[in-house]
Amino acid sequence: MLFFVANVNAAKSDFFGERDVVAAKEGGQLLLSPGAANLTQRGLEHIVARHWFTSGAKGAGKFLEGTTARGLKDMIGTATTKGAFRPNTFGRMGTIAEYNFGNVIGTTSKGLPASNLRVVIGTSGNVISAFPF
Amino acid sequence: MFEIKYRFSGSASSDITKSDETDLRYNLFLGSLILKTQNNSIIIDWDWIPLIDFAICLFTICNNLNTKMQGEEEFEFTESDSKIIFQKNGDRIKIVTSFSDEILEMSFEEFQEGVRTFYKSLLFEVVEKNQEIKDNASFVKYLKEAEKL
Numbered sequence: 402m403l404f405f406v407a408n409v410n411a412a413k414s415d416f417f418g419e420r421d422v423v424a425a426k427e428g429g430q431l432l433l434s435p436g437a438a439n440l441t442q443r444g445l446e447h448i449v450a451r452h453w454f455t456s457g458a459k460g461a462g463k464f465l466e467g468t469t470a471r472g473l474k475d476m477i478g479t480a481t482t483k484g485a486f487r488p489n490t491f492g493r494m495g496t497i498a499e500y501n502f503g504n505v506i507g508t509t510s511k512g513l514p515a516s517n518l519r520v521v522i523g524t525s526g527n528v529i530s531a532f533p534f
Numbered sequence: 535m536f537e538i539k540y541r542f543s544g545s546a547s548s549d550i551t552k553s554d555e556t557d558l559r560y561n562l563f564l565g566s567l568i569l570k571t572q573n574n575s576i577i578i579d580w581d582w583i584p585l586i587d588f589a590i591c592l593f594t595i596c597n598n599l600n601t602k603m604q605g606e607e608e609f610e611f612t613e614s615d616s617k618i619i620f621q622k623n624g625d626r627i628k629i630v631t632s633f634s635d636e637i638l639e640m641s642f643e644e645f646q647e648g649v650r651t652f653y654k655s656l657l658f659e660v661v662e663k664n665q666e667i668k669d670n671a672s673f674v675k676y677l678k679e680a681e682k683l
Contacts, residue, residue, distance in 0.1 A: 422554055436650060446659055447560075447561070450638040451582055451613050452613070456580070458580065458582050458613070459579065459580045459581070460580040460582075460611075460614050460633065461576070461580070461582065461613045461614050462613075462614060462615060490591075490609075490610050491594050491595070491609070492591075492594065493559050493560075493587065493612070494555055494556055494559070495556070510614040510615050510616045510633065511633065517615075519615070521560075521612070523556050529556060529560055530540065530560065530612065532613060532614070532615075534605065534614075534615030
């Protein structure tokens, strides 16, 4: 296993700003350690389209009504600093971070109360998607 | 008989030549699916499923299971905690999901044929409707796989 330090500070819109992150490269997957995810405008728009309480997307987890962009960023920050990490599946790039908040943050794909957050992080360290489950 | 029917939910964005692997697997060519045997079907009419990603995953699952007499592979959707579980037992395969009561069963040979047909049909249709995607390096490697089948 090869460990290296990556500086993930390229995007001006990054919520987390400049920070060095420790990353591990394993089997072609970039496994980011806690603190590595950046929520860009594009990532935010993707999440809003599919997982916001206003979204009509079927079969997808939704955030609680009243969730703000700031609240979402905070939750992503928590999940990517305190959560459990695993590689993305079937050749999908990047890493998945999951965290249980211990309180309801939204609904699962079945519409049941959800307290877990899954964050999909690309190899660049940007958030691809995030949703409650 | 095993068939995977699909429907695109909209047209692709105009920048598909520059789209990267993540775009292909999360953002482009979204749609809905039906997994179908002679007697049962699992309908996944969510409109947001990245169909190319689904085809790639299914193709990989099929190849992984092909090397085993018994085994299980679990498909995770890109935007959902829902799962599809593929259970191979000898020359039979069972498909169960976390979101439907329907269970599909077929021979592994039928499954393999259905997956290959879906993979080819989807990728060839994407090319037919979006000729410019032939310039997308991320897509081309999957297209080459389809052409080999």
